[in-house]
Amino acid sequence: MxxxxxxxxxxxxxxxxxxxxxxxxxxxxxxxxxxxxxxxxxxxxxxxxxxxxxxxxxxxxxxxxxxxxxxxxxxxxxxxxxxxxxxxxxxxxxxxxxxxxxxxxxxxxxxxxxxxxxxxxxYRRAQPFFLKLKELIDQEVIGDIRLVDLKLYQQPGSEAIAKTEENWRINPEISGGGLFFDLAPHQLDILVHIFGKPLAFNGFSVNQRKTEPVADVTLGQILFAKDVAFTGTWCFNSLPEDEVERCEIIGSKGKISFSFFSANMSLTANGKTIHFDFPPMQHxxxxxxxxxxxxxxxxxxxxxCSLQDALVSMEVMENFMTVKV
Missing domain, CATH: 3.40.50.720 (NAD(P)-binding Rossmann-like Domain)
Structure with a gap:
């Protein structure tokens, strides 16, 4: 027990x-x-x-x-x-x-x-949604993977971002690095889990609004094995009408489009699009x-998910969080 x-x-x-x-x-x-x-x-x-x-x-x-x-x-x-x-x-x-x-x-x-x-x-590693995503990639349903394109744009104070009594997520001494550091681990860990340890990565962050002590825009690129190229953009100062949270995995035979945080996914191949529905999980x-x-x-x-696993995405995030002024 x-x-x-x-x-x-x-x-x-x-x-x-x-x-x-x-x-x-x-x-x-x-x-x-x-x-x-x-x-x-x-x-x-x-x-x-x-x-x-x-x-x-x-x-x-x-x-x-x-x-x-x-x-x-x-x-x-x-x-x-x-x-x-x-x-x-x-x-x-x-x-x-x-x-x-x-x-x-x-x-x-x-x-x-x-x-x-x-x-x-x-925990997303164990959820049926991401197990299915990994299965589709491993079975080469969309062929050889060419590109992975991730976009997360949220307006300041977005309802999509968890609320707490103290907004510690924007205090780097408590959180480690703002909203990017809070949300990106979910995304980057799944990509590392699917595609393996990156061969190379590079990125940067900027603090455009300068209303908080952390960056509000982050851009990054990763090269995985088999020449899989990733590009990601995280923006936490977008207009409400520009909000988006989407990732596309593009292969030689089609693409998979999905959301990390709302569990919707579509597969497009051979001129047809299939939508996958996953019931909400209570816990x-x-x-x-x-x-x-x-x-x-x-x-x-x-x-x-070992500490060694977590270290991989941590090192990628630290690289992306290098602030340019």
């Missing part, structure tokens, strides 16, 4: 992840933690969790807990993960995994040193959590 302790029982754990830990086999939530004790207690009572804490050390050192889910903003990820590994606990950690690649490498070494397991919550992380539980329990020896 994997007995979980959740560090940071905030908004992301209400529906997306938290309830799923009690819905997969051999898994239960033992305790939750939040610095605000009353909010931790409220969460625990609403989700039928027996214990709650206001200090991370108390939860990490709870003898009944053998796995820690780190669901805080990125700034404390590294330190919490190090504490958990040292305490002999396996770790499931939200994305972006750390503030930067240096911290991620520290965790890789700690995972080896303490002999425990770490999984990064790039978007449940499939990934199930794989993580199996990995922690030794049922499955394959890590569903």
């Amino acid at each position: 994997i007995n979980w302790g959740i560090l940071g029982c905030g908004d992301v754990t209400e529906i997306k992840s938290g309830p799923a830990f009690n819905k997969v086999g051999n898994s239960r939530v033992e305790a939750v933690m939040r610095r605000n004790a009353s909010k931790a207690e409220d969460y625990a009572k609403r989700h039928a969790v027996d214990k709650w804490y206001s200090k991370a050390d108390d939860l990490i050192n709870d003898a009944n807990i053998n796995a820690i889910y780190i669901a805080t903003p990125p700034a404390p990820h590294k330190d919490y993960a190090l504490q958990a590994l040292k305490a002999g606990k396996n770790v499931y950690i939200e994305k972006p995994v750390t503030l930067n690649s240096v911290e991620c490498k520290e965790l890789i070494e700690a995972e080896k040193r303490y002999g425990k397991k770490v999984v990064v919550a790039h 978007v992380q449940q499939a990934m959590i199930a794989k993580t539980v199996d990995y922690f329990a030794g049922v499955n020896g394959e890590n569903p």
